[in-house]
Amino acid sequence: EAQVTQNPRYLITVTGKKLTVTCSQNMNHEYMSWYRQDPGLGLRQIYYSMNVEVTDKGDVPEGYKVSRKEKRNFPLILESPSPNQTSLYFCASSFLSAGVGSPLHFGNGTRLTVT
Amino acid sequence: AQTVTQSQPEMSVQEAETVTLSCTYDTSESDYYLFWYKQPPSRQMILVIRQEAYKQQNATENRFSVNFQKAAKSFSLKISDSQLGDAAMYFCAYRDDRGSNYQLIWGAGTKLIIKP
Secondary structure (H helix, E strand, C coil): CCCEEEECCEEEECCCCCEEEEEEECCCCCEEEEEEEECCCEEEEEEEEEECCEEEECCCCCCCEECCCCCCECCEEECCCCHHHCEEEEEEEECCCCCCCCCCEECCCEEEEEC | CCEEECCCCEEEEECCCCEEECCEEECCCCCCEEEEEEECCCCCCEEEEEEECCCCCCCEECCEEEEEECCCCEEEEEECCCCHHHCEEEEEEEECCCCCCCCCEECCCEEEEEEC
């Protein structure tokens, strides 16, 4: 089944404790991205990747890191989480070759709480 | 910069009736795509419908259709014969290839309540 797998689904942590949210897709998509969803703000892009070893900042990258060592995986790393990073996070992927009309496929989301 | 506005934080409709969700956007581009995504309580983001700006014909997907007014920069979603399973947050989103990040620009969402 074609899907974007994101783990964990829920995560509670404390300020400053490094964490990683994993994302993997099995559709051979070139494009992958991370969004955070906050009430009243919709979704905002954190980082994106156009292909292996090609990553760049989105609109709200502060406090986050990513890597793209393999085409299928795009982990989101919070080196020193803070309470303002409490949010719902989504990983998404799509084909680049099909252009901007290619719909994004989303993972099931990770609810992160930083205390 | 491109923006997307959903002016209705919440809408309610009687089961089996029709409801229209509003979305306006701002862009200086001529070629772009518009999307409606549904987010049920399960949190999953589900594509409902998409529209290419160059196509004049409004997109339809079963009970879901859009009213795309390019000059007015309006992209409303009509849900016919509303069902209980339609209850969700609905997000309007915009995407073009300007720049290089291919990101979706999202509205704040509209919560749709279906009354049985």
